[in-house]
Amino acid sequence: MKSVNLKRLAEELNLSVATVSRALNDRYDISQPTKDRVRELANKLNYEPNPYASGLRNQKSRTIGVVIPEVANHFFSLAINGIEEVARANDYHVLIYLTHEDYEREVSVARLLAGGRVEGVMISVASGSRDYAHLDSLQERGIPLVFFDRVHEELATAKVTTNDYESSYQATRHLLDNGCRAIAHLTLSESLSIGKRRLQGYVDALKAAGIPYDEELVVHALANKAQDIQTIQELLLKRPDIDGFFASIESLAMYTYEACRNLGLVIPTDIKVIGFSNLEMASLLDPPLTTITQPAYAIGKEAATILFRAITKNALITATQSLELKSELIVRGSTRASVDMVAAKAHQQRS
Amino acid sequence: MKSVNLKRLAEELNLSVATVSRALNDRYDISQPTKDRVRELANKLNYEPNPYASGLRNQKSRTIGVVIPEVANHFFSLAINGIEEVARANDYHVLIYLTHEDYEREVSVARLLAGGRVEGVMISVASGSRDYAHLDSLQERGIPLVFFDRVHEELATAKVTTNDYESSYQATRHLLDNGCRAIAHLTLSESLSIGKRRLQGYVDALKAAGIPYDEELVVHALANKAQDIQTIQELLLKRPDIDGFFASIESLAMYTYEACRNLGLVIPTDIKVIGFSNLEMASLLDPPLTTITQPAYAIGKEAATILFRAITKNALITATQSLELKSELIVRGSTRASVDMVAAKAHQQRS
DNA sequence: TTGTAAGCGTTATCAA
DNA sequence: TTGATAACGCTTACAA
DSSP states (O other): OOOOOHHHHHHHHTOOHHHHHHHHTTOTTSOHHHHHHHHHHHHHTTOOOOHHHHHHHHTOOOEEEEEESOSSSHHHHHHHHHHHHHHHHTTOEEEEEEOTTOHHHHHHHHHHHHTTTOSEEEEOOOTTOOOOHHHHHHHHTTOOEEEESSOOTTSSSEEEEEOHHHHHHHHHHHHHHTTOSSEEEEESOSSSHHHHHHHHHHHHHHHHTTOOOOGGGEEEOOSOHHHHHHHHHHHHHHOTTOOEEEESSHHHHHHHHHHHHHHTOOTTTTOEEEEEOOOGGGGGBSSOOEEEEOOHHHHHHHHHHHHHHHHHHTOOOOGGGOEEEOOEEEOOGGGOOOHHHHHHHHHHHHO | OOOOOHHHHHHHHTOOHHHHHHHHTTOTTSOHHHHHHHHHHHHHTTOOOOHHHHHHHHTOOOEEEEEESOSSSHHHHHHHHHHHHHHHHTTOEEEEEEOTTOHHHHHHHHHHHHTTTOSEEEEOOOTTOOOOHHHHHHHHTTOOEEEESSOOTTSSSEEEEEOHHHHHHHHHHHHHHTTOSSEEEEESOSSSHHHHHHHHHHHHHHHHTTOOOOGGGEEEOOSOHHHHHHHHHHHHHHOTTOOEEEESSHHHHHHHHHHHHHHTOOTTTTOEEEEEOOOGGGGGBSSOOEEEEOOHHHHHHHHHHHHHHHHHHTOOOOGGGOEEEOOEEEOOGGGOOOHHHHHHHHHHHHO
8 A cells, every 4th residue: 555665665775765766777886786685675565666756857758649539440449559569669658549530629638748748649630630730739849749540741740641542543443443433432521631632532533534523422421320321321312323432431331331231222233332441350241341451550550660769869750751551452242343344344355 | 849837937927836836726825816817828838737747746647547458359449438438537548558368468567557657447357367466466555446347356346347147148048049059169268257257158058958068169269360260160170060159259250250251151051150249340241240249338438437436535446336237139140040940949839 | 886965847834 | 815845756966
């Protein structure tokens, strides 16, 4: 119940607090016998240094903060795994904050972190985030910041992202190749650069195929299951010509499955579906979901590595350290071309 | 870059540090004009109190620690959601630690936390955890502890669990009712009480149905995808009589799907599968997975509420505050009885 | 090789 | 109503 501190150790050993401290920190100027005596008692009493005292003294908290929209999402879970791995290797602690896609929450978290609770911050911004002043002020206070996946382009720091534009272009192209002509795009945010890039890839792929951009087919989701399914269903009813769905986040692909099922539409015969997703079990769905899979664990790991490099060097991070990893298109049943489509294509190639 | 502290504010306002501190904490003995002046400057300079200084002074860190085996698992993700919610409502911070099912890691995390970094700990123990001395010592130092889901029965503190025995009995019974006679049970650990309870429910349901317990059908998994799938496949080949699988954790149900697919076995015709799982998309699998679903968010929330009650009252937690929530059996396609089975049953009922 | 003392930023006690 | 001061537990000049 009563805590073991340096004073207690010093008293029991008839040494000064300073000597005990230095012995425990293995300083060169302490004799080996003394070190041994100190360590022995420290172990016996299960001494653990008070992190608030040493944090205050050294102006170091050995803690980083991770700010993400959600944790019940495979992408972020895997990223946290990567981050925790690196943090632990560096003997650091990880504070976690969920914004639930809410800008206000993000701002208040940033304010808290500005107080010096952490030595660095990793963030994937909320879909509602428009401004980045709250993050800028972290940097102004000397707290290094790394973005991962969802970034504010304008802020001068490292961003670890994936090739979203290309992936999006490729995904759309894949749907087109398999016969889709009216492809809906489900997005969480157009204000975020990630949303813009993914939308642009979609738009450009359509354009390249000579298909005009149809604004009605771009839908903004709300990250609320019931409402999003409702929205998708309304779109499907309003636009029976839709034959493809491109979901820019994991949950939206699932909601599309549910919406199609509710309406009696068959994937991939009636509608083909592709989505960004890190679900291991995409292949076990009915039908197996074609995905663009981001290297989530690697993203977390790389971003954390950049952050710790800055913390160790006591330097801010520059945008030049940004990294773009590659996502992977994994084709499965949800985008399978119908039989006549395949025949048509074969015919086309022959002629 | 340079930090704003009380001293800085005091100098600029020609006040003492003590007065500034009291003004910011809205103490009754400070005049309103002074409070206003102080607050205005504090806002202007974006003053944030140093948590390490106040933590040291007050012996309070306003932080809790959450120790879990994995985060890439829907149960734990949802539980964290519940925990974070309560923590935020209490203005507390959440440190997260992953043990990766490793006992050594759990011990070293417990040791770190014993140093006073946190005011309370929530833990779901690693499958490899046999001992609880490391957790006991947290309590001895006055750090309240709450178990959730995976507990050490023997430790005298609150445990928030679900009705695992009943759920397991019910799940096994469900497989039996739908025609299974040789049911395999996949478990992560038999040393943990949760593993024991789930195994016991399975054993008792078999016994009640007059089916002898067959040790060979109980398999210990390793939480390693490739190996676990391999183990399941070997079991299926060795024992072609197996017609049901009961997976005690989420990933094992998925691995069973993969193993069956690899071997060309059809679910539910050849093998019926049921599993503990919090996957929202269980209903979208092929076939839809019958699950026992735990109230994960509620578990996190209730457990955190108990912890904060103790922190607020500055008291340790007693086992009497333990809570048992109910899981839910959700029947889907993976355990559907074959047609002749249904006919047989109908016949049975008629006669 | 060890001890003394100052200081990290905050808050609580006591005095003015 | 405000100010001076000590203390939280630790680290580090500086002295001895």
